[in-house]
Amino acid sequence: MRGTRMLARALGVESAVVEEVREEERLGFVVRVRPRREHRGRCGRCLARCPGYDGGAGPRLWRTHDLGLEQAFIEAEAPRVTCPQHGVVVAHVPWARHGSGFTTTFEDTVAWLAVRTDKTTVSTLMRVAWRTVGAIVERVSAAMRVVRPPFENLRRIGIDEVSYRKGHRYLTVVVDHDTGRLIWASPGRDAKTLRKFFRALKKEGREKIELVSADAASWIGKVVREQCPNAVLCIDPFHVVAWATKALDEVRREMWNELRGRGETERANAMKGSRWALVKNPEDLTRKQKRKLRAIEEDNQRLFKSYLMKEQLREIFKTKGSEATYMLDAWLAWVGHSRNEPFKKVARAIKENRAGIDAALVFGLSNARLEASNTKLKLLTRMAFDFHSHAPLIALAMLKLGGLCPPLPRSR
Numbered sequence: 001m002r003g004t005r006m007l008a009r010a011l012g013v014e015s016a017v018v019e020e021v022r023e024e025e026r027l028g029f030v031v032r033v034r035p036r037r038e039h040r041g042r043c044g045r046c047l048a049r050c051p052g053y054d055g056g057a058g059p060r061l062w063r064t065h066d067l068g069l070e071q072a073f074i075e076a077e078a079p080r081v082t083c084p085q086h087g088v089v090v091a092h093v094p095w096a097r098h099g100s101g102f103t104t105t106f107e108d109t110v111a112w113l114a115v116r117t118d119k120t121t122v123s124t125l126m127r128v129a130w131r132t133v134g135a136i137v138e139r140v141s142a143a144m145r146v147v148r149p150p151f152e153n154l155r156r157i158g159i160d161e162v163s164y165r166k167g168h169r170y171l172t173v174v175v176d177h178d179t180g181r182l183i184w185a186s187p188g189r190d191a192k193t194l195r196k197f198f199r200a201l202k203k204e205g206r207e208k209i210e211l212v213s214a215d216a217a218s219w220i221g222k223v224v225r226e227q228c229p230n231a232v233l234c235i236d237p238f239h240v241v242a243w244a245t246k247a248l249d250e251v252r253r254e255m256w257n258e259l260r261g262r263g264e265t266e267r268a269n270a271m272k273g274s275r276w277a278l279v280k281n282p283e284d285l286t287r288k289q290k291r292k293l294r295a296i297e298e299d300n301q302r303l304f305k306s307y308l309m310k311e312q313l314r315e316i317f318k319t320k321g322s323e324a325t326y327m328l329d330a331w332l333a334w335v336g337h338s339r340n341e342p343f344k345k346v347a348r349a350i351k352e353n354r355a356g357i358d359a360a361l362v363f364g365l366s367n368a369r370l371e372a373s374n375t376k377l378k379l380l381t382r383m384a385f386d387f388h389s390h391a392p393l394i395a396l397a398m399l400k401l402g403g404l405c406p407p408l409p410r411s412r
């Protein structure tokens, strides 16, 4: 008696009574149980007490934690009940999530590992196929959403898009700026996709949103204005700097073509390999790149000035506050007086989005956090590559970046 109770505890099924233990050649250990009385006769989906329907289709197996080196399974009858809400359903068992062939603690362990380690380690250690890991991660993520609702107390959010599968597909992602957590992701990058998020947030939730940061993608601005009447839209500085970096690239290419066109091959060749010296943050430059930059300063004033324009813009966004808005005015004037067409284009875009950019400067809110989690998300997408749909990828992201990962069973 004492032994069976210990066994139930070891396998994470203390809510059941062990009836029998046997060994089966192809499976390993099979522990036959029945749920304790208080867990019987409940709907598998909503846990409501309901009348029995029939005995179901015979005993079922749930994979649980290995017993030492052997795989172990829980076996029990799976009777059906009639739920007033869900109709005829398989009755709830206290050790597993509805519809799963694994025990809850086994699934939580798989999810915990999937968040922390690589694909091969999870599947080898837990002896489950990677696709099965995907299905488990989806179930755990869905269950944890109920325990820790990601939409609670949202005030300041960031919206962005992230590419996956080598840039062919996109996810729209939403992050809570106050917790730094990913709170929502969905395939697609258009107004229709984003509206799904706001629908899920419901009216009360939408009204509480005070600030939204985003890049200047018009579809984001449009949906935010339509859905969150009380929110200030901040244009993410990161993206504005990215415009300047693109402009700088354009100038560099123009210069190169010009020099080659004039037959100044040597000077043109000297520009080769200068891209990183120009676009990288100065504090990250290698010694060689610093030399390259000095050479550009001496030899190519136009390109060097473009570099300074980009750097000054970066400085402005580092400064933040009202001082930054004055600096931005000065920057616009400087660029306005130049004859640097690519940068004039940036200046025009900044003017068009000025209200949102000023909001970002004044509130000091940026998508930097979002970019950080996007980087993590991209790493995840590599890991999740063999999942054959986006659903397990998003579920894994919600576990890892959304704070939904359950603790390792009994670690508390």
Ligand SMILES: [Zn+2]
Residues within 6 Å of the ligand: 043, 044, 045, 046, 047, 048, 083, 084, 085, 086, 087
């Ligand atoms: Zn029900």
